[in-house]
Amino acid sequence: MGYVIVREAAPPEMIQAVVDAIWAFQQMAPANSDTWYRHPERKNGMIELNGSGMVEMYHHPALWAIRQLPRIHGAFADIWNTEKLWTSIDRCNLNPPNRPGFEFAGFIHWDIDTRLDPLPFDVQGILSLTDTAPSQGGFQCVPGMPKRLPEWIKTQPKDRDPHKPDLTGLTVETVPINAGDLLIWNSQLAHGVSPNTSDQPRLAQYMSMSPAQEQNEAARQWRIDAWLHRKAPEGNPFPGDPRNWEREHGTTSALTPLGRKLLGLDLWDAHTDAKVNSGDMELNQAAGRGRGTPGFSS
Numbered sequence: 001m002g003y004v005i006v007r008e009a010a011p012p013e014m015i016q017a018v019v020d021a022i023w024a025f026q027q028m029a030p031a032n033s034d035t036w037y038r039h040p041e042r043k044n045g046m047i048e049l050n051g052s053g054m055v056e057m058y059h060h061p062a063l064w065a066i067r068q069l070p071r072i073h074g075a076f077a078d079i080w081n082t083e084k085l086w087t088s089i090d091r092c093n094l095n096p097p098n099r100p101g102f103e104f105a106g107f108i109h110w111d112i113d114t115r116l117d118p119l120p121f122d123v124q125g126i127l128s129l130t131d132t133a134p135s136q137g138g139f140q141c142v143p144g145m146p147k148r149l150p151e152w153i154k155t156q157p158k159d160r161d162p163h164k165p166d167l168t169g170l171t172v173e174t175v176p177i178n179a180g181d182l183l184i185w186n187s188q189l190a191h192g193v194s195p196n197t198s199d200q201p202r203l204a205q206y207m208s209m210s211p212a213q214e215q216n217e218a219a220r221q222w223r224i225d226a227w228l229h230r231k232a233p234e235g236n237p238f239p240g241d242p243r244n245w246e247r248e249h250g251t252t253s254a255l256t257p258l259g260r261k262l263l264g265l266d267l268w269d270a271h272t273d274a275k276v277n278s279g280d281m282e283l284n285q286a287a288g289r290g291r292g293t294p295g296f297s298s
Contacts, residue, residue: 001144002141002143002147002186003143005182006181007180009069014066018203018205021062022055022092022094022129025055026094036094036201037099053093053137053193054092058089058246059246063205063253064253064255065253067087068255068258072182072207073087076208080210082211083268084269085211086212086264087263089227090206090207090208093206095136095138095203098195104193106194107192108141108165109164110165112188114162115162121186123184124191126207127183128180128182128183130179130204133176133198135197136198136200137198137202138176138177138193139175139194142171142172142173143171143189145189149188165190184208209262229247230252
């Protein structure tokens with residue numbers, strides 16, 4: 001299929017904490033649908049994400065609490081066959097029902113460049129914060145695509161879009177999941193967000209983990225600085241919050257011993273020659289910027 005679902009990866013009370021944080025951050029009222037609709041102040045450089053409900057919140061303590069859960073770390077560790085991982089610093093989604101003036105058609109894409117040979121392997125993930133029906137604007141994909149992708153590419157024109165498949169002859173399916181379920185997918189899976197034709201919003205937290213790059217000091221320092229000062233990743237898919245609310249009003253999240261390693265603050269490998277030097281942090285930021293999130297949100 002190209003994806004796996006970890007059922008009940010996070011407990012209800014932690015899920016509710018993230019849900020409450022999203023509504024507050026968006027300045028929306030869950031009981032008042034008239035507050036759910038607002039055009040973003042900044043356009044997303046990844047065009048298909050515009051209107052999909054991306055929430056530019058990355059560092060709320062409730063998000064970091066989820067990232068540090070041993071059950072979630074264990075799921076990614078099983079996939080990578082190593083516990084030595086870094087967590088992504090990623091955002092959330094609040095996709096309200098379509099209504100006149102706010103219609104979102106959905107999309108299917110890849111975050112990887114499918115022109116590359118061999119095709120790159122990575123994983124991406126999403127934690128559902130609501131019970132999400134097929135019509136509720138959740139995850140959709142072309143099931144089985146990773147297995148047949150190399151042969152499918154051979155049938156396509158040379159000038160095809162390497163990030164957006166021609167869906168002719170392909171079947172797109174929505175994947176219903178419940179609050180607390182973690183869906184992890186192979187980045188070779190063409191995937192995206194579906195239109196919400198229900199009467200309820202869809203909420204989710206994006207997350208991924210990939211092998212720690214402890215020898216990459218610039219990346220490690222960027223991640224630490226992003227956590228410490230509550231900075232968003234930079235790049236086309238991450239327009240950021242024009243209010244800078246997290247940076248100016250948020251609090252730096254507490255980390256467990258596992259969380260410190262998943263960030264890069266502590267090292268998995270005691271023999272790695274790396275150390276945190278706050279005085280050198282600014283010098284390293286330019287080289288490391290944009291590396292905080294393995295995989296993009298979708």
